[in-house]
Amino acid sequence: MGSPTDHSGPQIIQLTESEPPYYWGVDIGGTGIKLGLVDHSGQTVAYEKIATMESQGPESGVQRIGDLVTSTEETLGIVGKVPAIGLGAPGPMDLPKGLLVEPPQLPSWWGFPIVKAFQDQLQRPISFLNDANAAAYGEFWIGAGEHCDSMLLLTLGTGVGGGIIVDGELVNGVNSFGSECGHIIVDSSPHARLCIWGGGRGQLEAYASASGVVARTRQLLTDGEQSSLSGLLGGADDELTAKKVYVEAEAGDALSLRIVDETARWLGIGVTTLVHALDPGVVSLGGAMNFGGANCPIGRRFLNGIIEEFKQRTFESVFAGTEINFATLGADAGYLGLAGYARKELLAASK
Amino acid sequence: MGSPTDHSGPQIIQLTESEPPYYWGVDIGGTGIKLGLVDHSGQTVAYEKIATMESQGPESGVQRIGDLVTSTEETLGIVGKVPAIGLGAPGPMDLPKGLLVEPPQLPSWWGFPIVKAFQDQLQRPISFLNDANAAAYGEFWIGAGEHCDSMLLLTLGTGVGGGIIVDGELVNGVNSFGSECGHIIVDSSPHARLCIWGGGRGQLEAYASASGVVARTRQLLTDGEQSSLSGLLGGADDELTAKKVYVEAEAGDALSLRIVDETARWLGIGVTTLVHALDPGVVSLGGAMNFGGANCPIGRRFLNGIIEEFKQRTFESVFAGTEINFATLGADAGYLGLAGYARKELLAASK
Numbered sequence: 142m143g144s145p146t147d148h149s150g151p152q153i154i155q156l157t158e159s160e161p162p163y164y165w166g167v168d169i170g171g172t173g174i175k176l177g178l179v180d181h182s183g184q185t186v187a188y189e190k191i192a193t194m195e196s197q198g199p200e201s202g203v204q205r206i207g208d209l210v211t212s213t214e215e216t217l218g219i220v221g222k223v224p225a226i227g228l229g230a231p232g233p234m235d236l237p238k239g240l241l242v243e244p245p246q247l248p249s250w251w252g253f254p255i256v257k258a259f260q261d262q263l264q265r266p267i268s269f270l271n272d273a274n275a276a277a278y279g280e281f282w283i284g285a286g287e288h289c290d291s292m293l294l295l296t297l298g299t300g301v302g303g304g305i306i307v308d309g310e311l312v313n314g315v316n317s318f319g320s321e322c323g324h325i326i327v328d329s330s331p332h333a334r335l336c337i338w339g340g341g342r343g344q345l346e347a348y349a350s351a352s353g354v355v356a357r358t359r360q361l362l363t364d365g366e367q368s369s370l371s372g373l374l375g376g377a378d379d380e381l382t383a384k385k386v387y388v389e390a391e392a393g394d395a396l397s398l399r400i401v402d403e404t405a406r407w408l409g410i411g412v413t414t415l416v417h418a419l420d421p422g423v424v425s426l427g428g429a430m431n432f433g434g435a436n437c438p439i440g441r442r443f444l445n446g447i448i449e450e451f452k453q454r455t456f457e458s459v460f461a462g463t464e465i466n467f468a469t470l471g472a473d474a475g476y477l478g479l480a481g482y483a484r485k486e487l488l489a490a491s492k
Numbered sequence: 493m494g495s496p497t498d499h500s501g502p503q504i505i506q507l508t509e510s511e512p513p514y515y516w517g518v519d520i521g522g523t524g525i526k527l528g529l530v531d532h533s534g535q536t537v538a539y540e541k542i543a544t545m546e547s548q549g550p551e552s553g554v555q556r557i558g559d560l561v562t563s564t565e566e567t568l569g570i571v572g573k574v575p576a577i578g579l580g581a582p583g584p585m586d587l588p589k590g591l592l593v594e595p596p597q598l599p600s601w602w603g604f605p606i607v608k609a610f611q612d613q614l615q616r617p618i619s620f621l622n623d624a625n626a627a628a629y630g631e632f633w634i635g636a637g638e639h640c641d642s643m644l645l646l647t648l649g650t651g652v653g654g655g656i657i658v659d660g661e662l663v664n665g666v667n668s669f670g671s672e673c674g675h676i677i678v679d680s681s682p683h684a685r686l687c688i689w690g691g692g693r694g695q696l697e698a699y700a701s702a703s704g705v706v707a708r709t710r711q712l713l714t715d716g717e718q719s720s721l722s723g724l725l726g727g728a729d730d731e732l733t734a735k736k737v738y739v740e741a742e743a744g745d746a747l748s749l750r751i752v753d754e755t756a757r758w759l760g761i762g763v764t765t766l767v768h769a770l771d772p773g774v775v776s777l778g779g780a781m782n783f784g785g786a787n788c789p790i791g792r793r794f795l796n797g798i799i800e801e802f803k804q805r806t807f808e809s810v811f812a813g814t815e816i817n818f819a820t821l822g823a824d825a826g827y828l829g830l831a832g833y834a835r836k837e838l839l840a841a842s843k
Contacts, residue, residue, distance in 0.1 A: 197639035214568050236575060291666055305769065306665055307670075314771025319658075324768035326805065329679055329761050341692055342766070374673070401522045414765060417675035418656065420665025432578070454677065454692045458593070460582060462667035 153313020159184050161222035164483045166476030167206060167259075168272060170229045171246025174202070176209060177473070178223065179480035183283035185473070187213055195246075199253040207262035227268045227276060227479025228259060229275035236317040239269055266490070268483040272475055274311050274320050276427060276468075277304020279478025284470040285425040293421040294468060295322055295408070297428035301346040302352075305419060311482070323350070324490065327410045348407035349429040351383035358386055358400050368396035387432045390439045398439075401432050405443050416455065416463055427468030435467045462484040499737035510535045512573035517541075517830030518557060518610075519623060520581045522546060522597025522754070527560060528824070529574065530831035536824070538564055544668040546597075549591070550604040550707040558613040576838040578619045580626035588667040590620055617841070619834040623826055625662050625671050627778060627819075628655020636776040639756060643774040645819060646673055646759070646768055648781035651688065652697040652704075656770060674701070678761045698756035702734035702781040708767025709751050719747035741790045749790075751782050756794050760801020767806065767814055777812025778819030787817045810830055 159180035168175040171193060174290050178187035189209060193202060197483060214220045228249075233242040239256025241247060259267045271277070277294035284404030286292030296302035303322025306337060312319040321348035328334065339351045347353045362374045369389045373381045374377040390397035412424050426444070433440035457461075470477060503823060510531035519526040529538035540560060544553060565571045570592045582595040590607025609707060610618045621629070628645035637643030641660060645654035654673025656663040657691030663670040674697035698704045710732060713725045720740045726733045728802065741748035763775050777795070784791035799816050806814075821828055 167585060200836030231805075289666075303769070307658055308661060310659060311663070312658055312770060315773030316771050316810055317641075317811050318768070318807070318813075319771040321768045321771070324806075325765040326678070326761050327680055328680055344768075410677050412675040415769060417669070417672045417695075418654070418766060419663060420667050420670040420672070455675075456584075456669070457692065459667055459669050462669075 151174060154234050159186060161219055163219060164487075165210060165223055165226040166220075166481075166483070167210075167226060167228050167276075168275065168475035168479060169202070169228070169247075170194065170272070171231070171244075173399060173471075174206060175476045176206065176213075177476035177480060178213065178217075178312050179477060181484065183477060184479060185477070187217060188476075189213070189310070195200075195249055197249075199241075199250040202250075203255070203258045203262060207259070210263060219244075225241070225266045225268065225282075225483040226259065226263060227255045227270065227476075227481070227483035228256065229270050229272040229475055230255065232271045232317065233265040234269075234271060234274075234317050234469065236269055236271075236313055239267075242317075242348070245382055266483070266487060268312070268486045269477070270467060270482060271304075271313070271317070273302030274304040275476075275482065276302070276314060276474035276480040277320065277478065278478075278482045279343055279474035280304075280427065280468050281306045281309075282475075282481035284474060285427075285466050286423045288367055289421075289423045291419070291421040291425040292425060293322070293345050293406065293410075293415055293419060294425045294427055294474075295349075296468075296469060297349060297351070297426060297430035298350045299351055301350045302428070306345030306420065307419065307421070310409045322411070322415060323410055325414055327414070330397075345411040349411070349430075354383040354386055354400060354404055355381050361396060361400070369394040370397060378460070383430050383432075388441060390432065391437070398442075401439060401443050401480065402433075402446050405446025406450050408447045409454065411459065412451050412465065413454040414445060416451070416459065420459065420463075424463065424465045425468045426466070427470075427474060431467060441465070449457070498626035501830070510537060512570055514558035514570060514574045514720055515723060515831040515834045516561060516574055516577040517626075517827030517832075517834070518561075518577060518579050519686055519826035519830060520544065520553070520579070520598070521623070522582070522595075523558060526823075526827045527557065527564075528827035528831060529568075529830060532835065536831060538568060539827075540564070541615070544598070546600055548600075550592075550598075550601040550606065550609070550843070553601075554609045558610070559618065561614060574616070574619045576625065576834040577610065577614060577831070578621065578827075578834035579607065580621045580830045582604065583621075583622045583624075583672075584666065585622060585668050587622075587664055587812045589758075591774065595680065598733060602767045605811070617838060619830070619837045621830060621833060622664070622668070622671070624653030625655040625664060626829040627653070627821075627834065628657060628671065628829065629662055629833045630821050630827075631655075631776055631778065631827035632657045632660075633832035635825060635828075636682040636778075637774045640772075640774045642770070643771040643777045644770060644772040645672070645778055645825075646700075646762075646787050647819075648700060648777060650702055653779070654766075656772065657773070658770065673762070673766060676762055676765055678758050678765070683727075687757070695744070696758065696761065696762040699757055700762070700781075701763075705734040705737055705755055705781065706732050708754070709747075710745060712751070717747050720745040721748060727745060734781050734783075738790060738834060742788070749793075750801075752790060752794050753797050755783075756797025757801050759763075759798045760805065761800060763802050764805040764817065767810065771810065771814075773814060775814065775816045776819045778825060779819070780820075782818060784812060792817070810820050 301323030328343035652674030
């Protein structure tokens with residue numbers, strides 16, 4: 142599959158030789174909406190990304206998505222051959238009611254009955270998921286967990302998202318809050334870091350997200366630690382980024398390397414907790430906050446640091462039976478997982 | 493249902509009016525083996541407890557269990573009317589292979605192919621579970637989680653056991669290590685308590701089990717804290733117990749009350765982590781280490797302390813959608829869950 146992630150605007154990829162039925166994955170974010178048309182094997186046959194235009198409200202958004210779905214199906218000559226749609230959005234949400242509750246990225250969509258709106262416009266079953274859970278399902282279906290029955294995905298970005306799959310089923314939760322692994326507690330000390338969105342202390346997200354990495358780096362620099370990053374401390378708030386920590390770590394800056402190692406340590410603590418609760422067999426790390434990922438020495442050092450912390454904290458047999466790796470689908474994981482989940486639910490319903 | 497927990501020896505309870513089929517729940521522990529014959533609604537129609545006689549080895553144990561099953565079915569006139577058996581044992585175990593691996597309580601049973609042995613002797617399907625997961629399934633089926641689709645049970649005893657049920661399915665884990673919630677990390681500080689079985693630091697079990705409560709109390713007394721328990725410090729190791737902490741807390745001893753409150757705090761941290769990962773809707777506390785449980789002011793203070801810590805650490809909507817309660821089945825939860833799980837698996841297989 143070619144990766145459509147970096148395409149700059151709406152376009153239609155040539156249909157491959159794959160056969161219908163196809164499934165739409167529609168991944169709604171605060172700034173952009175990704176639409177992918179995917180076949181039964183996870184092959185993407187069409188992909189488009191449009192602006193969310195949040196300020197214009199949800200009705201406008203649903204209308205534009207619906208128009209694009211319809212026109213694409215007409216263009217490709219597959220009207221009637223896309224029997225289900227997977228729809229993802231940021232939480233908090235109410236999955237049974239098909240509502241967005243209060244996603245901070247989409248204030249004009251709060252309380253909007255998004256599932257009903259899509260059903261009315263497109264007249265087919267809509268599978269509705271939290272976006273992080275959708276990404277986990279994508280990795281489970283055709284990515285880093287393709288060979289497994291269960292898996293855990295931690296998505297490291299501005300925050301830390303999570304997705305848990307147990308024996309093929311997503312943990313969506315009784316309050317639509319399942320798999321929120323960024324909010325597990327890794328530090329119960331009184332001075333633990335505060336959650337970046339406000340709220341609880343000591344949660345994984347405050348340590349292992351890009352925002353957490355920046356806050357921890359800023360703290361050390363403020364405390365007087367020397368680093369090639371020191372010059373950024375007096376600049377604008379957005380000058381210091383996790384990406385720059387990675388670049389300086391690669392150049393050998395000791396403080397940046399320390400941040401990489403300590404981030405790995407916090408993740409190793411969180412991974413131990415989650416594995417001891419779930420024993421998923423595979424823990425996969427997605428998201429852009431990966432210090433270069435598998436193709437870079439610092440990224441591999443980061444991954445090895447997590448594995449080493451986990452090894453020290455778990456049991457020999459559990460360590461031997463748990464794979465910790467980088468996710469493979471990148472920013473496509475969400476729409477792919479949504480399409481795959483829509484397919485799974487349709488197949489289950491027709492049994 | 494009458495509670496057979498406190499019966500002093502093997503006996504057969506009079507059959508109620510319930511109809512076959514029945515299901516055996518066989519809960520094997522280090523000192524005792526509980527056998528319960530249970531109907532489709534969770535009603536216990538026969539119950540017996542025998543000594544494990546660990547030193548005589550597993551073949552002898554299986555033989556005695558098998559003989560008791562057979563003779564009980566003959567006595568009750570229900571031969572052929574018990575189509576499945578649920579079998580529980582302490583971990584670590586290998587569920588797919590039907591083996592006990594290295595349970596510390598049963599050294600002579602290590603590596604024993606227990607499921608095959610029972611199948612050979614009793615000629616029917618055996619559902620094999622970790623004992624803590626079995627107890628969780630019991631509470632889920634007919635106890636504290638009867639009204640729910642998902643739940644989490646924490647069993648507070650010598651150690652801390654856990655059982656997670658998501659949408660009706662137990663989380664048994666890829667390495668038969670699922671739901672080991674006693675091993676989640678609640679304290680990542682360098683001087684965190686060591687796991688009572690050796691191994692990792694800062695795990696919930698080291699704080700919220702009876703052993704953890706005793707160790708923490710001993711530490712405070714050694715540090716010179718005054719308490720009505722102080723006189724026990726110089727005595728034999730087993731003189732200081734969690735039960736005595738509860739009794740002294742009830743009598744108003746400040747240090748004992750502090751231990752109750754701090755145990756609740758550690759559990760509140762663990763519950764927050766587990767709820768944020770699983771969003772189970774119900775968290776239930778089983779086991780004897782409950783400071784008197786629901787019927788006693790100290791037990792209710794303990795439960796309220798957990799709820800309060802969770803409230804401070806979670807989101808308003810998640811708090812509102814999560815019930816934290818005491819389990820209701822006591823020591824019967826294990827065999828009841830095993831019978832219920834055997835029934836569930838039989839029904840699923842016949843679909």
